[in-house]
Every structure is written in structure tokens, then in C-alpha cells.
Amino acid sequence: MIALNRASRWYGQVIGVNDISCRIGPGLTALLGPNGAGKSTLMKMITGQLRPTTGHVLAFGERTFANARVLRRLGYCPEIETSYEDMTGRQFVSMLGVMAGVPTSALQKRTEEVLDTVRMSQWADRRIGGYSKGMRQRVKIAQAIIHDPELLVLDEPLNGLDPVGRREMTDLFVRLAGSGRCVIVSSHILYEVEQMTHSIILMDRGRLRAIGDVYQIRALIDAHPHRVAIQTERSRDLAKRLLDLSYVLSVRLSQDDPTQLEVETRMPDLFYDDLPRIVLRDGFLITGLDSPDNNLEAVFRYLVKG
Amino acid sequence: MVERYLFRTALRDLLQPRRIAVAVLLIVGPSAVALIVRLALRARFDGVSTYGALASLLVFGFVLPILAVVFGTGVISQEMEQRTIVYLLTRPVARWRILLAKFAAAWLVICATTALATVLLAVVTHQPGKGSGQFRLYPAALMKPNDLCERLQVPQDPVSEYLRSRLTERTRQRLDMWDPSTPLRPRLIQGVVNDLNAVIEGDVHLYSADRFAGVRLPEDARQLLAEKPRGESRARLNRWLIEAAFPDLIPRSRTTMAQAPRDLLILPVGALAYGAICLLLATLFSRALIVGLFLAFGWESWVPMLPGNFKLVSVMTYIRALAPHARPETASVDVMSVFTALNPESVPALLSWFVLAAVSLGALVLAAGVFSFREYSPKDDAM
Secondary structure, eight states: OEEEEEEEEEETTEEEEEEEEEEEOSEEEEEEOOTTSSHHHHHHHHTTSSOOSEEEEEETTEEOTTOHHHHTTEEEEOSOOOOOTTSBHHHHHHHHHHHTTOOHHHHHHHHHHHHHHTTOGGGTTSBGGGOOHHHHHHHHHHHHHTTOOSEEEESSTTTTOOHHHHHHHHHHHHHHHHTTOEEEEEESOHHHHHHHOSEEEEEETTEEEEEEEHHHHHHHHHHSOEEEEEEETTHHHHHHHHHTSTTEEEEEEOSSOTTEEEEEESOHHHHHHHHHHHHHHHTOOEEEEEOTTSSHHHHHHHHHHO | OHHHHHHHHHHHHHTOHHHHHHHHHHHHHHHHHHHHHHHHHGGGOOHHHHHHHHIIIIIIIIIHHHHHHHHHHHHHHHHHHTTTHHHHHTSSSOHHHHHHHHHHHHHHHHHHHHHHHHHHHHHHHOOTTSOOSOSSOOGGGOSOHHHHHHHHHSOOSHHHHHHHHTSOHHHHHHHHHOOTTSOOOHHHHHHHHHHHHHHHHHOSSSOOTTTTTTSOOOHHHHHHHHTOOOHHHHHHHHHHHHHHHSTTTSOOOOOHHHHHHHHHHHHHHHHHHHHHHHHHHHHHOTTHHHHHHHIIIIIHHHGGGSSTTGGGGOHHHHHHHHSOOOOOOOSSOOHHHHHHHHOOOOOOHHHHHHHHHHHHHHHHHHHHHHHHHSOOOOGGGOO
């Protein structure tokens, strides 16, 4: 459905997307990368808002920029939080439905359907200006699917949603992808992506770093030494216990704070399973737990170095 | 269908309560000033001049350009600022159709606001009984018939001299036989009025620069003069020329209610021209509002006053040429009148219609073209 051929996009001297070639077909594909990786730029090129500076971006075999034939088959949920604040949710979805080509005769029915799909029927007559972040996200998704597009591009669609909302929307995306549509979802949260799909495109600093199965990426991440910072009054005792674990590479006590210790492990999942058990068994009081590596930026740094 | 929906949505957006409050201020402003002037001057209040001055200065000079700048640039700028433009540009609708549908709504609001301001101003400045609205003179309507006959009996100025020469032999004889210390005979004044009406309705030689050198012609008369009018327009011009030459003797033919319809016709034309230019600015500049304000209140205010043909590059010159306004007679000399005196020539109406049509059409086509091909992506989420 989508083909990128050596596509690059510059903003003056700054590069947004750097020489990306790939194909995206039906199913759910996650576009994964830290903030500033170029995900939104790539999505804007796919949705015809930006032209590639060099290379080509094609959807359904056609160039995308301001192409009505492509846009008729495409639904887009932008990352922006602002909207038509004075409109009600229903007016917003209807207006964009008409513009997307939904016939007048079917507009009301279709609007109600999508509002119901995103669980917003109850609040659809309120002004968007009074909506919470999660409600805004839901009507944004509703307007993207009102014309039943074959290609759905969703830029950080789970931002601002509560856990229940995340689950509902994730299920919706999986359902849409399961019916043969091409659904592209961007995110900077690995955990979130793992709930939805195995197919990911990994971006960093405008470049495509990896494309394929999320488990392969996971394996790379697991091989990456993972640091965990723990705060407890009996830091020396805990350090001794943790060093007994075979997969712990090192334990370092902080020079500045005697209650702080930093553990380095190659198997973070196993470590997180074992830590509560040790704490409960030996009665440690944990006052702080943090992992400086438990984010995508760290993973990308590792992958890029690798 | 899509256009109608976009138009309706844009109109609804433009008619939000806070915007209506601003529009009401702009509608009421000129008439409020007129009311204050009317209350302050009481018997000395001149409705026609006040209407002319305020319509020219506030309605055409302020309300029209400010609305054109705010709403004309707002068609795109507001969508860019709120970043909602992404919703519009990712729909399968030709961009120029989106632009023109939204612009039509903005134009309608500008027209409605300026029209209401004009009607209200006309109502507030209207003086029943003052201003006949007709070009022919009537003996009963003359303000000082004795003084008029005296001026024609022994002409002291070139205009009186010319008018005397246009009187019939019989009227001239009656006039010469009349003793100014005695009351006027109805036959004499009727004869003078009939002969003056003949001049008003058919004389094409009344005006000459030398003859009217000492007469201050109002702007609308100067404009009409430049058009070399015929028929009814010629009669209107001649009447205005005689009114200007004998301001204390000949009653005003102009009425506020007669001027307002012409203004109501020209304001939408001005709104289209200014609005289209501002729309074009919005497609080209990210800070179109500032550029538009500079254009409306910098360029458009000062360029027409520069000597030479500079005024021809100002849209307001052509709008004012189609809707000239009588200004109040004043003994004081202000900066504006000094500059205006440098440009006594008026622009012909036909040229004005042509220029305004070309500017409107050209700006709209260019704006639609630029909007169709240019990238509009809010900067702060560009990556």
C-alpha cells in the first residue's frame, strides 16, 4: 500500500527524515522511535501534507502530496491536541466526514456509528473546548475512521488516554487491521506497541534503524546491559544478595548517597521477577526504584552504537 | 455539498459570541460618533457632511480594511495557529475549493458588518426635510431668494456672471428692473428658477477650472467631474456645482438616505478586493495579519496622498472613486487636506471598476494557486 523510495525530508538545515526506503502493507505496523526521530514527518509525507525533498513517497501507487485520490482512501489522526474548540464532538466528526466524502444520506448514521465505536456518543454534543485529553483523542480517532478508509495513519493515538481507553483503542486498531486495512500507529512507548503488533519500524534521528518483528528488537534490547537504580536503607545487604544472582553483571554503591545502589543486568525481565521475592524474603524496605535504561531513547542509543 | 458545509461551518465559526461583540462595536462605532456630533452641534448639525465624513473615515477607512485584514487573513492564519489546518489538508477536497468556500463566508460577514454600520450611520445622520434628493430647484426651497437674485443682478464672481449669461432675455430684463429693497415678484423668482433648472439639466459648459477657481468643490463633485457625466449624472453634477458656488443660497440636494445605497453597493466590492488581497497575503506569509495591517493602515493610508501617480497603486483610491463622499466645509487646513490638494485629479469610474475587478480576481486566483501547491505544516510539530 505504501512505498518509500530513498525518501528524505529537510527543514532548511535540519533533516527530518533521512533516506528511508521501505514498504508497508496491510495489517498493523507500529512506527517506533523517540521524540524527534522523524515519525511525524514520515506520517506527514504519507498523508500528503509534506513533499519529500528527495526520493518518493507513494500510496496506492500514487504520489501523496495533496492527492485527492489517495486522501479519499486514507484516514489520519494527527498528534495535535488543539481542535475546533467551539464545535461539538458530533459537529467535528460530521464536518470532517462530509469532507472525506461520506454521502449526506449516510452521514448521520455513520457519525453515530463511529462515535459509538470510540465510546463518545454520550459526550458528543458537548463543546470540544471542554473535553479532556482522552476525549479529544477519541473524537480524533472517530474522524479518521468515519469514511472507512483502507489506510489509517495514527500519530501517537494513545496519548492522553487512560488505561481502559488505551485498551479499547488498541483493540479497535487491531480489529481494523485484522479486516485487511493498513494501519500505521506511531508511538515512543515500546510497551504500548507490544500490545498491538509484532510488526514495527524503528526510527531514530530521521533514519530507519530496524524494520521487522518486535521480538527481534526485544532480543537486541535484552542483550543490552540494563541498569536499575534502587534506594534502600540497607543498600550493602541488598547489594550482597543481588550479586548472588548469576545474570547480575555488577552492583555499584553510590558515593554521594549511601542508600542508593545501581545494578547492571543483561536479563532485566528475570531481574524484575526476582527482585520482589528477595525484598519480601529478607525484609528490605525499598524507598525508590528507577531504571534509567527503561526507555526507548536508551534502547536506540544502544542499537545505534551497536 | 462540501463547499456548502465548509461555508456554513466557517460562518458559524465567524459568528461566535466574542466575534459578534467586536462586530457590534464596529457597527455601532461610526453612528455613535455621529450621534455625539449631532447632540453637540444641535441646530448647526449637517447630516450630509457628517455622514460623508464618517462613512469615508470610519466605514470605508477603518471598518472595511480592519475586517478585511482580520477575516481575510484569518481564513488560513487561524487554522494555522490552532493547527487545525491538518484536518482540512488531509481530506480529498481540492485545496482551492476549501479556501474559496471559507473566504466566501468571511466576505459575507465583512459585507454584513459594513452594511449594518452604513445603514445605522445613515439613520443617525438623517435630517428630514433637509436635502431634496432632486436636482431641480423649486422657488419655495430657496434659502435666500432675494440674495440669489441680487447676485445674479450684479454678478460679483465668475460663476454668477456665467449663470446670468445663461438666463433668458425676459428673466434678465425682469431681474434688471427689480429693486432689491422691494419684495420679489413670484414671476421673477419662477423665471430665475426655471432658467437655472435649464442650466442644471442640460448645460455642459458650466464648469471650467478658471470659473470655479475660487470655489471649494466637494470630493464627490470632483469625482463626478472627472467622469465627464451625461444625462442625469450631468444634472447631478451641475446642481452640486451651483450648490458649491452658492452654499448659503441654494439648498442641498444630497441626502444621507440617497448616499447610503451607493455605499452599500460599493462596500461589498471593496470587501472583495481587500479580502482577496489579505487572503493572498495569508497564503504567502506566516504573519499575514501584521503584513495586512501594514498594508491597510500604512500603505493604503499614505500612498494615495503622495504627489504624482502614487495613488494609482492604492486599492482605496479606486474604492473612494466609486463612492466619493462630501466632506464638511471647514476653515481650518489639516494635514490630510494639504496632501489631498496635491492630488486634485480623480480616477474615472470605469477604470476603478476595472482595477477592482482585476485585483479581486487576480488575488483570488493567485491565492488559490499558492494554497494548492504550498506546504502548510504547523512548525512546532514539524518533526
